[in-house]
Amino acid sequence: GGSPDMGGVSADGKRLWLSGRYHGEVYVFDTDLKKGGLIRRIRVGKGPHGLAIYPQPGRYSLGHTGVFR
Template identity: 70%
Template sequence: MAVLDTTTHQPIGKWHIPGGGSPDMGGVSADGKQLWLSGRYHNEVYVFDWTTPGLLEAVGSGKDERHGSSEEVPGGVEGARGGDGA
């Protein structure tokens, strides 16, 4: 995975996932120290550390999980927002 400088938009490094992985959607931890990405086709979540830098851990997410890195919310998006899901 290419790492880009946010100012120049130029590549400054690469973070490797053993076996190639399938990084997809993700987010940054609340303290800003880690990047979490779902492994869309490998049923994993990849945890990258900005300070190390590189892959800190690959955590199994279970067999045949849905796309993304969050649980399904009853009532869909509206249920998550507190609506009635209709």
């Protein structure tokens, strides 16, 4: 299930974050090859499209991945 769309990997490479465009969710995955998998679904409201993860505190994106604000 779900609708993974756009996202990014955390600075340490341990988490993959994806927007769930058609299900109003954000998905968080563990990237460990041995125990990886879905960690969490976070309800965020209708139509999240694009999610960007940055290692610098205070940086964020609204809209498509790589659209800086």
